[in-house]
Structure formats: C-alpha cells, structure tokens
Amino acid sequence: MEIRTSALIGLGALGILFGAPMEEHTAPGSFTVIAGEDRIRRYSRQPTLFNGKECRFDYTTPENGHPVDLVLVAVKATALDSAVEDIRRFVGPDTVILSVLNGITSEDTLNAAYPGHLLWSVAIGMDATRTGRELVCKCPGKIQFGERDGRMTERVAAVDRYLTACGIISEPCGDILTKQWAKLMINVGLNQTAAAFDLTYEGLRTPGPAQDKMRQAMQEVIRLANLEGVPLPPDCDTKWLDANMPGFNADGMPSMRQDVLAHRPTEVEEFAGTIRRLGRRHGMPTPANDFFYDAIRRIEANY
Incomplete structure (x- = not known):
C-alpha cells in the first residue's frame, strides 16, 4: 500500500502546519484542501502565511470531491459534524482517515461514520500561534498514530512513509491510546x-x-x-x-x-x-x- 493522493480539511493552526509541507512535497494535483466556495474565495483573497512564507493551496469543494488515499481532518471539534459530511466524497474503499483534533472523542465520531478507515492519532509538541491567516511556529511538533489495538499494519507503515516524505515528523505507535x-x-x-x-x-x-x-x-x-x-x-x-x-x-x-x-x-x-x-x-x-x-x-x- 502507498499513499499517493491526499486531502486536508481545516485550515486552522494545525491545518496550516501540516498542509504547508504536504503541498510543498507532493506531486502537483495529488493534494487538495477541502473547503466550501465561500471559504475558497476568502482564502484566495487573503492567502495563508506560514512563518512569513505564502502558501498557495489547491482547493476542492465537498461536492466535487473524489476518493483519495489519505484524508487528514484538522478542523476544530466544534466543526467536526460538518466535516464528517464534507469529506464523504473523498473517502473510497481503501482511504485512510487521520484526525489531529484535540481531545479523545473525534476518532469515535469519525469511525462511526466511516468504520474501518480510521487510524487513531494525535498531534503533539508544536507551539503554533495563528493570527488571522498567518501562522508562526518555532516547534513544528509531530503526528503520533497507530491502530487502536496497537498492531503495526501495512497502512500504518504507508502513512509513516508518506508523512516522512512530506517533511512531517511521524511516529507510528503501538500504544496510541x-x-x-x-x-x-x-x-x-x-x-x-x-x-x-x-x-x-x-x-x-x-x-x-x-x-x-x-x-x-x-x-x-x-x-x-x-x-x-x-x-x-x-x-x-x-x-x-x-x-x-x-x-x-x-x-x-x-x-x-x-x-x-x-x-x-x-x-x-x-x-x-x-x-x-x-x-x-x-x-x-x-x-x-x-x-x-x-x-x-x-x-x-x-x-
């Protein structure tokens, strides 16, 4: 299994933090940010800045989505219910879903909607500060993830290879809970x-x-x-x-x-x-x- 295509939903602090290297290190057209038309217009008028560098993302509306290999969910918990619906067209039979939301409940919500697609995960160690569309970060942190039961499966290895290739510090875990x-x-x-x-x-x-x-x-x-x-x-x-x-x-x-x-x-x-x-x-x-x-x-x- 290899991760070749991916999508991100949520351009808050963590979305920018992980979306910027995903955009930079992947092939053109293989990574997209999921957003409604109003948000796309707003983001286009005021591009995202990450440590002073402008980020130019490709955007896809929920209605125009197609299955990808990996969906990274980075919305706030208050927006999770709508995100569950917005990613629906991006989830195919073998899509892996990774949530970097805070707390310990988002995986249960996503797994109920998309059973069998989730890897449990956590983003940790960053000091990202977002003001408007600008993110400043000294410590980029890392994503820890794994199967809920601790098995080191092929999809865990595939996500690890993908995140590492994107320049994101990746840590597969046998004790993700x-x-x-x-x-x-x-x-x-x-x-x-x-x-x-x-x-x-x-x-x-x-x-x-x-x-x-x-x-x-x-x-x-x-x-x-x-x-x-x-x-x-x-x-x-x-x-x-x-x-x-x-x-x-x-x-x-x-x-x-x-x-x-x-x-x-x-x-x-x-x-x-x-x-x-x-x-x-x-x-x-x-x-x-x-x-x-x-x-x-x-x-x-x-x-």
Whole structure:
C-alpha cells in the first residue's frame, strides 16, 4: 500500500502546519484542501502565511470531491459534524482517515461514520500561534498514530512513509491510546490555563496560582486515565512540562487562548467537559476542571 493522493480539511493552526509541507512535497494535483466556495474565495483573497512564507493551496469543494488515499481532518471539534459530511466524497474503499483534533472523542465520531478507515492519532509538541491567516511556529511538533489495538499494519507503515516524505515528523505507535490521553492531559492543562488566566507560554512557565491550577487539572486527567485502563504514570505531567516547556516560544500561546482573543468558540467541552463526564462516571471529583469549565464558559458568554 502507498499513499499517493491526499486531502486536508481545516485550515486552522494545525491545518496550516501540516498542509504547508504536504503541498510543498507532493506531486502537483495529488493534494487538495477541502473547503466550501465561500471559504475558497476568502482564502484566495487573503492567502495563508506560514512563518512569513505564502502558501498557495489547491482547493476542492465537498461536492466535487473524489476518493483519495489519505484524508487528514484538522478542523476544530466544534466543526467536526460538518466535516464528517464534507469529506464523504473523498473517502473510497481503501482511504485512510487521520484526525489531529484535540481531545479523545473525534476518532469515535469519525469511525462511526466511516468504520474501518480510521487510524487513531494525535498531534503533539508544536507551539503554533495563528493570527488571522498567518501562522508562526518555532516547534513544528509531530503526528503520533497507530491502530487502536496497537498492531503495526501495512497502512500504518504507508502513512509513516508518506508523512516522512512530506517533511512531517511521524511516529507510528503501538500504544496510541496512551499517547492520546497524554495529549489530553497537556491540553487540559496548558490550553485551559492560558485561556482562563490570559497567559502566554512564558506565563505558564511562571510558578504561581495559575500554574498550580494547571497541574491540578493535569493530575485529574492522569487519575481518570488510570481508571479507564490507560497507564499514564503519576509523574507524566511533570516530566512533559520539564522536557518541553523550555523550548516553546515565550510569547506564543496555546490555541484556546488564541480562540478567546479572537472571540471564537473554544474546545472546553472536549477538555474539561470530557473530564467532568468521565469523573462522574467513575465517582471521582474533578474540582480543577470544574473551575476551568465554568471560567471559560463565562469568558465565552461575555464575547
């Protein structure tokens, strides 16, 4: 199996981050961005910039789609339901679907619509900051992915070859559920704290009440992961923060704070909302995530 044709839906921070190298390193006509006519006109008037370089994508409307080998879903969670329908004509019998949405629920939604096409995946380690159509990124991160049951199949190897050829750091995983929960822990901590306390990465690195609340929320994720049978170690939060935070752009910010500043709907339901629901299922209190859920909903209500 080889990936020769691909499509991307969603030109937010992650869509630009991964779409730009896919466009640059693939054969003409083999990669397209899925978008409605209104968005295509808007993108054409104001081209995307990635670290100051203009990106010129080929666009295809959902109605004019045809099957491709790989579909990369990079929309916000709030747009997933419409994306499920918009990619329908791009999914053929052997199409692989990869979702880089935050949270741990998008694969279930996509797999229900397109059973057997999903590889579970997570995008991690980037410090991308988007302002309008411009993306600035110092750390490009990577895509971790694999079969839900951990098997190293031929389609896993094919996606790895394709992403690597595009210049995207690719990591096939036999423990992708653990990787997804680790990313959820990061999002629950960094994204929600930056949004609720109005902080950049530099602010998140600074000891104080905000960082304390961030660590408490991350610990709640670790405890719930363990209750769900996912073996996140108890010091997973500290190890990740110590290893990664020093390399992030001090003036950059997680995507949820970018959403708040732009008065966009946030993914708080995918983060604190998920943790609160699972906490109730297991009878485990989640006070830190309760705090973030209420704080961010208040911010959204005041847009």
